[in-house]
Amino acid sequence: MALVPDRVSVDRSDNSKYVICRYHFTVTSASDIDDDLLQALYGYWSDLRRGRSAPSVDDIDPIVITSLGLMGLVHIANVESQSPNDYFFQTYGARMSLDGGTDYTGFRISDYNIPLMADLVAFDYFTVKRTALPAYHHVAGMLSGSRRGYKRLILPLTGDRGEVDHLLIGVQFHKVEIPDNL
Numbered sequence: 690m691a692l693v694p695d696r697v698s699v700d701r702s703d704n705s706k707y708v709i710c711r712y713h714f715t716v717t718s719a720s721d722i723d724d725d726l727l728q729a730l731y732g733y734w735s736d737l738r739r740g741r742s743a744p745s746v747d748d749i750d751p752i753v754i755t756s757l758g759l760m761g762l763v764h765i766a767n768v769e770s771q772s773p774n775d776y777f778f779q780t781y782g783a784r785m786s787l788d789g790g791t792d793y794t795g796f797r798i799s800d801y802n803i804p805l806m807a808d809l810v811a812f813d814y815f816t817v818k819r820t821a822l823p824a825y826h827h828v829a830g831m832l833s834g835s836r837r838g839y840k841r842l843i844l845p846l847t848g849d850r851g852e853v854d855h856l857l858i859g860v861q862f863h864k865v866e867i868p869d870n871l
Contacts, residue, residue, distance in 0.1 A: 702805040709809055712827040716842070722825055727842045729757045730859040731823065734844045742821055743845040746779075746855040764858040765846075766798075768818045773811035774799035782860065806830075817843045818853045827863075838864050 699710045714721060719728040719735070733753060737744035746765060754760050765780040774797065781793040793801070798814065801807035817824050824843045830836070839862045846855040 700805060700809060702803075707803055707805045707830065709805060709828065709830040711809065711813075711829075714825040714827075716823040716825045722842065724840050724861050724863070726758055726762070726861055727825070727840060727859050730754075730759055730763070730842060730857070731844070733757060734823075734857060741847065742851065743847045743853065745848060746846045746857075749846070749857060759859055762860050764793075764856075764860070766814055766856040766858060767854070768814055768856055769848075769854045773815040773818075774807070776811065776814055779855065813843060814856055817845050817856055821845045821847070821853050838862065 697710065697712050699708065701708050716722060716731065719731045722728045722731055734744060737748045749765065751760065754763055762782045763780070764778055764782050766776050767779045768776045770776055777795060777797045778793045779795075781796075798807050798811045801810065813824060813826065823845065826841045826843075827838070828841060829838045839860050841861075842859045844857040844859075845853040846857055848854040
């Protein structure tokens with residue numbers, strides 16, 4: 690299935706050392722996702738809703754995440770702060786290799802060492818917090834001359850008052866096409 694993005698955005702750092710292209714997709718069901726593991730994560734999240742707009746962070750079971758084959762590829766971000774730069778990773782996937790395998794558990798989004806990436810992640814997380822809707826992206830980047838690509842599913846989690854206070858983020862590394870003009 691070939692997905693058609695709703696929007697494509699290209700962002701560059703001031704010195705053009707970093708270029709990030711994000712393909713944004715609307716997700717209303719697992720079939721809107723072109724990755725089997727991320728489809729399974731969406732299905733799990735959807736089943737946990739049980740008539741609610743979103744499950745809570747307490748509903749997430751690491752044993753189920755492991756059984757889906759996603760242990761180490763899932764983050765939980767705490768987004769209770771009013772400032773997206775102060776969102777932080779409550780849990781960070783141990784199999785993530787973007788920064789030489791740095792464990793970002795406990796780090797704020799603004800602590801990320803590539804400011805452009807930090808800004809874009811903060812924006813995407815804020816958007817999911819504000820809309821309370823899942824988001825799916827294909828992300829491709831040139832980071833210090835190295836090409837990287839991944840698919841990312843961001844799912845809202847709600848607290849006692851029904852407001853989004855955490856996000857469940859699944860990431861799968863894939864070759865994502867980078868436009869030639871980057």
